[in-house]
Amino acid sequence: MADSTAIAHAEGVFRTVHGLPNIDRQLRHEAPITQSWTRCVNDHRLDPSKLHAPTVIGSADLKDRQTQHEDLLQIAVAEMDSLYDQISGSGHALLMTDASGVILCERVDPTLRKMFRSAGILIGADWSENREGTNGVGTCIAENRPVTVHRADHFRARHIGLSCTGAPIRDPGGSLVAVLDVSSISSHDTRAGRTHTMALVNLSANFIEKCLFLRRQRNHTILRFHSRPELVNLLYDGALALSQDGTVIAADDTAVRLLGANGRLNLLGRPLAEIFDVRPEDLLAGSRNHPAIWPLRDLRRGRRYFVSLREPQREPARDGGAKPALEPAMLQPRKNALSLDDLAGEDPQMLRNVHNARRIADSMVSVLIQGPTGSGKEVFARALHRASSRAQRNFVAVNCAAIPETLIESELFGYKSGAFTGAHKDGMRGKVLQASGGTLFLDEVGDMPLLLQTRLLRVLEDNEVVPLGSEKPIKVDIRVISASHRNLREMIAKGQFREDLYYRLNGIKIELPALAERADRNRLIREVFAIEAAGEAHAAVEAKALQCLLNYQWPGNVRELRNVIRAALAICEGGLVTRLDLPRELCEAASPAAAAPAAPGAPLANMATPAETSAGNPLEVAEREALLAVIDANRWNMRLTAQQLGMSRNTLYRRLKRLRIGVGLERVDQI
Numbered sequence: 001m002a003d004s005t006a007i008a009h010a011e012g013v014f015r016t017v018h019g020l021p022n023i024d025r026q027l028r029h030e031a032p033i034t035q036s037w038t039r040c041v042n043d044h045r046l047d048p049s050k051l052h053a054p055t056v057i058g059s060a061d062l063k064d065r066q067t068q069h070e071d072l073l074q075i076a077v078a079e080m081d082s083l084y085d086q087i088s089g090s091g092h093a094l095l096m097t098d099a100s101g102v103i104l105c106e107r108v109d110p111t112l113r114k115m116f117r118s119a120g121i122l123i124g125a126d127w128s129e130n131r132e133g134t135n136g137v138g139t140c141i142a143e144n145r146p147v148t149v150h151r152a153d154h155f156r157a158r159h160i161g162l163s164c165t166g167a168p169i170r171d172p173g174g175s176l177v178a179v180l181d182v183s184s185i186s187s188h189d190t191r192a193g194r195t196h197t198m199a200l201v202n203l204s205a206n207f208i209e210k211c212l213f214l215r216r217q218r219n220h221t222i223l224r225f226h227s228r229p230e231l232v233n234l235l236y237d238g239a240l241a242l243s244q245d246g247t248v249i250a251a252d253d254t255a256v257r258l259l260g261a262n263g264r265l266n267l268l269g270r271p272l273a274e275i276f277d278v279r280p281e282d283l284l285a286g287s288r289n290h291p292a293i294w295p296l297r298d299l300r301r302g303r304r305y306f307v308s309l310r311e312p313q314r315e316p317a318r319d320g321g322a323k324p325a326l327e328p329a330m331l332q333p334r335k336n337a338l339s340l341d342d343l344a345g346e347d348p349q350m351l352r353n354v355h356n357a358r359r360i361a362d363s364m365v366s367v368l369i370q371g372p373t374g375s376g377k378e379v380f381a382r383a384l385h386r387a388s389s390r391a392q393r394n395f396v397a398v399n400c401a402a403i404p405e406t407l408i409e410s411e412l413f414g415y416k417s418g419a420f421t422g423a424h425k426d427g428m429r430g431k432v433l434q435a436s437g438g439t440l441f442l443d444e445v446g447d448m449p450l451l452l453q454t455r456l457l458r459v460l461e462d463n464e465v466v467p468l469g470s471e472k473p474i475k476v477d478i479r480v481i482s483a484s485h486r487n488l489r490e491m492i493a494k495g496q497f498r499e500d501l502y503y504r505l506n507g508i509k510i511e512l513p514a515l516a517e518r519a520d521r522n523r524l525i526r527e528v529f530a531i532e533a534a535g536e537a538h539a540a541v542e543a544k545a546l547q548c549l550l551n552y553q554w555p556g557n558v559r560e561l562r563n564v565i566r567a568a569l570a571i572c573e574g575g576l577v578t579r580l581d582l583p584r585e586l587c588e589a590a591s592p593a594a595a596a597p598a599a600p601g602a603p604l605a606n607m608a609t610p611a612e613t614s615a616g617n618p619l620e621v622a623e624r625e626a627l628l629a630v631i632d633a634n635r636w637n638m639r640l641t642a643q644q645l646g647m648s649r650n651t652l653y654r655r656l657k658r659l660r661i662g663v664g665l666e667r668v669d670q671i
């Protein structure tokens with residue numbers, strides 16, 4: 001390519017990204033392309049004119065990735081051969097990448113192989129957007145939908161001879177696992193001509209996706225449905241995988257669309273009898289009792305569908321035949337760092353909170369987060385920091401309740417060398433200085449001693465801090481987010497909290513609801529299970545155990561929920577959580593027969609008395625007391641307890657179970 005073409009292309013890209021008029025006024029790019037260009041410049045810091053060699057991963061890494069996607073590749077290769085037959089001779093390459101954009105397999109006309117290789121289209125090459133800029137694979141992954149990137153739509157000048165169309169392939173949980181892409185070089189295709197290619201690629205991607213769903217769910221009953229009987233058991237029907245008690249454990253995109261559900265999570269964990277007018281016993285009788293295809297009505301909209309049932313190919317190897325109602329692999333476990341979007345959920349109060357937080361994310365407005373213990377105040381503060389323009393700078397958290405009163409001043413404001421006896425000889429930068437440029441998170445701000453409140457207010461008013469033992473103020477630039485589970489207004493009335501500081505901190509108030517009050521609590525419980533069980537291939541929750549989790553009042557909110565699930569996963573047999581793996585008190589309190597919900601704040605931990613453990617065996621009583629003493633000393637932090645006792649956390653949880661020590665309110669590390 002002539003340098004002048006590359007320079008002109010790069011100039012066009014920069015003009016578009018910076019909103020300047022293009023020299024060639026005819027040049028128009030669709031929104032997904034210009035958004036991708038903006039990501040390439042601002043986020044990936046790529047230069048469109050730069051020539052570079054393709055990034056190709058090593059053969060061991062490639063082999064690992066291929067093995068990891070073995071079932072997918074087996075399905076895809078057959079479909080790719082069939083698609084390749086249809087397009088061969090037209091100068092196209094057909095390729096499939098994994099979710100990070102690395103090519104795992106390809107079908108290329110042997111006479112064109114060399115040309116495609118020199119364009120970087122070869123097995124093992126990384127076509128993610130942050131490597132190759134806007135392209136059919138990387139942009140499909142970034143946008144999570146089918147895209148065509150035609151010639152000068154490409155970000156890198158080097159790729160403007162290519163025309164590519166990529167379509168996502170999703171696993172039964174809805175996560176993108178692969179991209180199917182058709183590319184051509186020096187194509188004389190018009191953009192309109194790519195519409196046909198897009199239809200073909202989409203069809204093949206949908207087909208692969210459906211086969212993958214059926215294959216991965218083959219050990220469960222699968223219900224397939226469509227409003228037209230002749231389309232049942234074909235590509236266009238909806239598919240639901242069911243547990244043995246008729247609970248939906250996986251749904252494909254078509255099922256979600258046909259049922260008008262608001263996403264997969266609305267279907268997962270629900271009994272099929274809540275979705276269709278089917279009696280559970282009819283369903284449990286299996287396909288033998290039904291004609292091959294029979295009609296059912298959808299309960300929400302009253303629409304008639306024709307359905308077929310496929311029985312499990314093999315009984316799931318589960319403990320004692322217990323019935324899984326929820327399998328995390330079917331949910332989409334979220335990444336560890338939760339974003340504001342992740343936190344919004346479907347609760348009206350949370351949606352309002354997230355909306356307000358987004359509006360002020362980039363401003364200097366102080367944020368006061370209130371909510372009961374464990375409701376996610378710190379998680380919210382971190383998400384807000386990540387959504388702000390300070391995201392790349394420090395987020396410094398100070399727990400005002402955890403630092404001894406005598407140290408809090410030096411912790412916050414730092415000190416000069418030799419400021420006091422025992423001070424570090426080089427002095428210390430306090431948290432306020434560490435947070436300068438970023439965000440200072442004051443957790444449990446209601447626990448800050450009054451004297452310090454006065455000093456903090458001065459720092460916030462003057463934007464400068466004077467370390468202990470120094471007289472020289474240092475300028476700071478901090479965004480303050482504070483949190484408290486206490487009623488600060490009541491504290492002001494009692495003279496325990498400064499009113500002026502309250503107004504300084506309370507630029508905007510975010511009130512987090514208790515877990516039991518959240519309209520979307522069932523969904524949140526499932527999500528937390530999915531997060532905790534991520535990476536455990538066979539983890540599942542038995543239907544009755546799930547019911548206990550859903551019915552319980554959760555006085556310790558999400559923290560308690562997380563710890564209960566974490567402990568249950570550690571002690572359960574074969575990955576299946578049953579009621580026996582949950583604290584007994586939780587199931588009792590959650591049962592409809594329980595006289596009243598657990599009183600908010602009532603500790604769940606340590607509710608069994610020594611007499612209840614193995615009929616009061618004195619050795620066990622002694623062991624229990626010794627263990628409780630260590631746990632108490634570690635403030636119910638199981639990681640530290642296990643470390644101190646020199647055992648793994650799993651062993652510790654097993655021992656807790658044996659000694660019937662509940663783990664309801666223990667504190668563990670943050671995600």
Ligand SMILES: Nc1ncnc2c1ncn2[C@@H]1O[C@H](COP(=O)(O)OP(=O)(O)OP(=O)(O)O)[C@@H](O)[C@H]1O
Pocket residue numbers: 338342343371372373374375376377378379380443483485528531558559562669670671
């Ligand atoms: N929406 C959520 N999804 C998954 N986990 C969450 C969510 N919200 C909170 N958590 C988890 O719950 C636990 C408690 O959260 P966090 O520490 O933010 O609560 P908090 O309200 O600040 O608690 P405290 O009042 O004790 O300071 C953490 O382990 C956190 O990762």
